[in-house]
Amino acid sequence: MAQIKAPRGTQDMLPKDAHKWEEIETVLLSLAKNYGFVQIRTPVFENTQLFERGVGDTTDVVQKEMYTFEDKGGRSITLRPEGTAGAVRAAVEHGLLNDALPLKLSYLTSCYRYEKPQAGRLREFHQFGVECLGTREPIADAQLILFARRLFDCFGLDDIRLELNSIGCPECRKHYHAALREYFSAHTDTLCDTCKGRLEKNPMRILDCKSPTCREIAANAPSILDYLCEDCRTHFEKVKEYLDLNDILFTVNPRIVRGLDYYTKTVFEFVCDDIGAQGTVLGGGRYDGLVEELGGKPLPALGFAMGLERLLLLLESRGYAFVQSARPDIYFCNIGDNALKIALSFCDEFGLDGYYAGLDLMGRGLKAQMKYANKIGARFTVVIGDDDIEAGVLNIKDMQTGEVYQSDFASFVETAENLLLQSTIEESLGVENNE
Numbered sequence: 404m405a406q407i408k409a410p411r412g413t414q415d416m417l418p419k420d421a422h423k424w425e426e427i428e429t430v431l432l433s434l435a436k437n438y439g440f441v442q443i444r445t446p447v448f449e450n451t452q453l454f455e456r457g458v459g460d461t462t463d464v465v466q467k468e469m470y471t472f473e474d475k476g477g478r479s480i481t482l483r484p485e486g487t488a489g490a491v492r493a494a495v496e497h498g499l500l501n502d503a504l505p506l507k508l509s510y511l512t513s514c515y516r517y518e519k520p521q522a523g524r525l526r527e528f529h530q531f532g533v534e535c536l537g538t539r540e541p542i543a544d545a546q547l548i549l550f551a552r553r554l555f556d557c558f559g560l561d562d563i564r565l566e567l568n569s570i571g572c573p574e575c576r577k578h579y580h581a582a583l584r585e586y587f588s589a590h591t592d593t594l595c596d597t598c599k600g601r602l603e604k605n606p607m608r609i610l611d612c613k614s615p616t617c618r619e620i621a622a623n624a625p626s627i628l629d630y631l632c633e634d635c636r637t638h639f640e641k642v643k644e645y646l647d648l649n650d651i652l653f654t655v656n657p658r659i660v661r662g663l664d665y666y667t668k669t670v671f672e673f674v675c676d677d678i679g680a681q682g683t684v685l686g687g688g689r690y691d692g693l694v695e696e697l698g699g700k701p702l703p704a705l706g707f708a709m710g711l712e713r714l715l716l717l718l719e720s721r722g723y724a725f726v727q728s729a730r731p732d733i734y735f736c737n738i739g740d741n742a743l744k745i746a747l748s749f750c751d752e753f754g755l756d757g758y759y760a761g762l763d764l765m766g767r768g769l770k771a772q773m774k775y776a777n778k779i780g781a782r783f784t785v786v787i788g789d790d791d792i793e794a795g796v797l798n799i800k801d802m803q804t805g806e807v808y809q810s811d812f813a814s815f816v817e818t819a820e821n822l823l824l825q826s827t828i829e830e831s832l833g834v835e836n837n838e
C-alpha cells in the first residue's frame with residue numbers, strides 16, 4: 404500500500420523534539436502567569452463570520468488564507484487563523500468582561516493559514532498569545548511590550564529587534580486613507596488585482612501586500628505618523644516614554660501596519676534576521692474596536708502572539724541548550740519471572756514518588772536489557788536474579804561512575820532515592836562550576 408504523508412505545510416512533533424516544545428511552553432506559560440495572565444482555550448474551529456468581522460474581510464488572511472468549509476449542517480466553519488478573535492469571542496460570550504478589569508488571558512494554540520509553505524511559514528503552526536482586555540492606558544501597552552521583551556530574555560534572545568508604530572484610530576485613519584487613495588491612484592494599473600479592490604475599501608492593506616510590485620509602490624506611500632490625531636499622538640509618546648524609562652530599545656517603523664484589520668494605535672513586532680524571510684517572531688498591538696465589533700460593549704484591548712515554530716527555529720539557529728529529554732532514573736534488568744514481578748512493583752513505587760523507573764517490556768535477555776539501559780541513558784541500573792531474591796540484597800549500579808551500592812529489599816527504594824537525590828545535587832553543582 405502506498406504510504407500516506409502529512410499534508411503540505413504541516414509538521415509532526417517528533418519524540419526527539421518533545422522536550423524542546425515542553426521547555427518552551429513551560430517557560431512562556433510560567434512567565435505569563437507571573438505577569439498576571441490566565442489561560443483560556445477556545446475551539447479550533449469557529450463560525451466563519453467571527454474572522455470575517457474580527458480579522459477583516461480585506462485582509463490576506465480572510466481573502467486568501469482561511470481554511471473554510473461547510474459542515475454537514477450547512478454552516479460555514481473556519482479553522483482559526485489566529486487566537487485573538489476566538490479569545491475575545493469567548494470573553495464576550497461568557498460575560499468575562501463584566502468582572503473586574505483588565506481581563507488578562509493567555510493561550511497556546513494551533514492556527515491554520517493556507518500560505519505558501521517555507522522555512523518558518525506553515526499551514527498549521529502554533530502561537531503563544533496574550534490578550535489584555537478593558538484598558539486604554541498607554542502604561543498597559545508598555546507593560547505588554549516589556550513582557551514580550553522578557554520572554555525573549557528568558558531564552559537569552561536579548562538582541563531581537565523591537566519595531567514599533569502607531570496606526571491611529573478610525574478618526575486619524577479617515578485622513579490617512581484619503582492620502583493613501585490619492586497616492587495609490589497614480590499607480591492603479593500596476594497594483595495587483597487584490598490591491599486594486601482594496602484601494603477604495605481599505606487602502607492601508609496595500610501597505611501589507613506581499614506582491615513585490617505592490618511593495619515597491621508602497622515604499623514611498625505617505626506615513627501614518629503624519630496623520631495621527633492628538634489623542635493617538637499623545638498615547639504613542641507615552642508608550643515610548645515608558646519603554647525608554649525601562650531601557651527597552653526600539654525603532655519606530657511607520658511601515659508596520661500588521662496583517663489583521665482590528666489594530667488601532669500601538670502596533671509592534673519583534674524581528675530577527677537569522678531564520679530567513681519569515682523573521683517576525685512576535686507581533687501584536689492595540690485593538691480598541693474589536694470587542695464591540697464582536698458584539699460586546701465598547702472596550703479597549705491589546706495583545707500579541709508569538710509563533711512557536713519561529714521561536715524554535717531561532718533557538719536552534721543559536722544553539723540554545725535545551726534541558727535534555729527524560730532518561731530513566733533507574734532501570735531494572737531482570738532474570739526470570741519472579742524478578743520481573745518485583746521490578747514491576749518497584750517501578751510503580753518510584754513512579755508515584757516522582758522518579759522515572761523502567762523495566763524490560765520486550766522479553767529481552769539480560770545482556771540485551773543491559774545494552775538497552777545503557778542506550779537510553781539510565782542513571783542507575785539494578786539487576787535482579789533468583790540469587791538476589793534469595794539473598795534479599797540488591798546491587799544498585801551508578802552508570803556514570805561504575806560504583807555499586809548494596810541494599811536489602813526493605814530499604815531499597817529509600818536507598819535508591821537517596822542516591823538519585825545526591826546525584827541530582829552533584830550534577831547541578833557540576834553545571835554551576837562549569838558556568
Ligand code: HAM
Pocket residue numbers: 484485486487488516518523524525526527528529530532533534662663683684685686687688690705706707708709710711712713
Ligand atoms: P500575526 O502577526 O498574524 O498576529 O501572527 C503572530 C505570529 O504568529 C507571527 O509573528 C509569527 O511568528 C506567527 N505566524 C503567523 N503566521 C505563521 C505561519 N504561517 N507559519 C508560522 N508562524 C506564523 C496575530 O495572529 C495576532 N492575533 C496577534 C495578536 C494577539 N494581536 C493582538 N493580540
